[in-house]
Amino acid sequence: MVVMIVLGQRHTNEFVWTEFVTDQSGWHNKGVIYSIGLLTAAFTLSSFDGVIHMSEEVNDAPRAVPRSMVWGLCVNAVLAFGFAIALLYTMGDFQKALDSPTGYPIIEIFYAQTGSKAASSAMMLPILLSGCYSSFNVLASVSRLTWAFARDEGFPFSSFFAHVSPRYKIPLRSLFLVTTITVLIALINIGSSAAFNAVLSLDTLALYISYLVPILFMLIKRVRFPGEIRYGPFNLGRFGVPINTFAMLYGTYITVFLPWPETQPVTASGMNYGAPVFGVALLFAVIDWFVRGHKKWNGPTVMTAPK
Template identity: 45%
Template sequence: MSEIKLTSDELRQRVLSNTGADGHLKTGEFEIDARTVAILSKRHQISKNFGFTSMLSFSTTVLVSWEAFAVTFQGGLVNGGPSTLVYGLIFSFFGSLATAASLAEMASISPTSGGQYHWVALLAPRRYAVLFSWFAGWITAFMRIAVTASVAFLAATMIQGLIILNYADTYVLQQWHGTLMYWAVTLFIVLINIFGVRFLPHIETLALVLHVVFFFCVLIPLVHLAPHSSPEYVFRTFANDGGWKGDGISWCIGLLTSTYAFSGVDGASHMAEEVDNAAIVVPRTMIWSIVVSGVLCFGMSIAILFSIGDANAALESPTGFPIIEIFFNATKSYAATNAMVSALIISIFFSALGLLASASRLIWAFARDDGLPFPQYFSHIDARFGIPVRALLWSAFIVVILGLINLGSTTAFNAMVSLALLGQYTTYVLPTIFILIRRIRPGKNIPFGPWELGRWGIPINLFTIAFSFLTIAFNVLPPYFPVTATNMNYAGVVFGAALIICAVLWVFKGQKHYAGPIKEVMENRNIRSALLRQGIEASHNHDVKIVAA
């Protein structure tokens, strides 16, 4: 079989141009697998509002790299110390860049909102493609919603941290306060996603501008006003305050702080059906978003470490966020601290905005392929707004329900949202393994898109797999030792429960109704006839129901 290097639109045109009036594909010009045509041929349903600039803005602000690092760096400071936050960040950058490159190549092959579950179905061995696609779809759905919940909760608790800073003598911290703020953030991002959808590309472009401007607005006063640490502390200090006997284990656990700053690179791929020339634009934005994020994040890490002052005092901040304490110690001003922290909150809010959009497109795509209950309902595109409003509201509803967990236990809520990083790299490594197998096995050609890794594909895929397994392995370990019920990392338990749920759903629904992401309507009769000649089943209403060939 010949290799295919076409976008989905180009592929449909090639099928049409090589199809005779009798519906037969012309021979001699190119040979094509009917299953590949079916998977790549998705009927366009959502308005294409995004170009390169707005998509780069979306991908970069969803990552919210330097802001995420600034508000979560304490984990790396405890396990590994400054050395993890400097050298570990460099390692995480290259690991995340390799991961982005591997996923970008697959996004070029199949630029659909389905993302990982779509790529798995296309690249996995045919015998297991539907099963693996099912698991990839459900895990990705769990993960995208968990990521949205974690970022929205981060914005809410930072607001609560500012209240503690400004009203330390009168405010009494209550968990339900944070949950109410979390729900308010969720409500705002839902309203903007629906009623501001036509302006979403412009909003994302504004978010990127603010992302860069806020970086300097925070960096300059921090470096200029804060007491400076020594280069020895920043570049040569190691810490193992997590209680682990092995320093290497402590360092790798701290590495997750840096990895979290680059997580979520697949977010852009789930918006692919709203992007012009998605097979080229989406992969490029995925790569460039990691590059931009890496530069800004490394600069912020150096600035924070040089300006940290008393590290123990920062870690024990009553606000719950050491960065708030660092800002206040540097500026000695409530107003300046409020402004600097507000910049972080605004950027994190924009990230939650994009994450909800990305999650809803994935839910919609999975429903469109019969991967969810009530598929016709959740695959509906609202005629007024041109987006899957029902899928968006359902995603938001689950995010809201997750907030109830925090009322009972913050530890339980953190366990749920920690599923984000674990789930992400599980869904990243799965299709990467399959495309690597195809690369190294003769006769297993890959339907490459216009953006591909070429001869660098094997080493980049290998590095992606190794980095993903490293992240997965240490993400299930608790940050402190000895382990108690309070500091226990429940990510592995939650992820295991998610896998069990996926298995149960597969037994009772998936194996009966799910045929993979290869069910779509082909409206052109010539294309329909050509695909029918290759063994693809037609439905009674003369549309084409595409099933695995």
């Protein structure tokens, strides 16, 4: 941000705060244009539930996990907002950035600010590194989620993937499974970038749908049987119902536009395949439920810590 602010070409306050660009996507409805643009923020502020999957390895999880989720989200939101403001004020010609031969506008912006390929590469390095080391957090989180689901007999070949390595004290088989699937998905990009993006588009859509399910049931419980809720250390009190209601409305709104095509007219390469890919994944889950799952699944394992 310091380099951007010192070297970047200045835009006016009107450009940053009042100008609304509507001629890039092919869509003409401003509501649709705004909603598609909002998806970037929806993606970057998702996955905050990852720490939940580490709960069984966290001391005082009922307090530590919610605090980690809230503070992680707040800190990242503030930093991202600051970076976005600095970027808008110093980005230079945004059309030139969009037409960058690299395919990545941020690289063109850094190059326009510094006039140096080496400096642009150095400024890109922290962004690339953040993606690299966050992938290790994702592997740790999803491997625990896979292990927990396998332990509860909800996963195919559950007895095999529910194993915990006695030497390393981690679910090593689940970790290798998640890593292998990730590598195989990455290899799709060699054959078809459209197919690769189709799989990636499932990510945020599936996450938001998974967020909506517990919020819906919590909202129903708050309205119909508030006395039966066993609260943890934190309680929203009388704000619970309006907050859950807003979360449902926002999540539903985002879910509608997540599979929305980003450009118009829609082509095979520009199509957003999130919805059909989600449908295929859901179909496999339903088939597994009727073939195997309903015979073994008895709900999640709940263990109460000794007092």
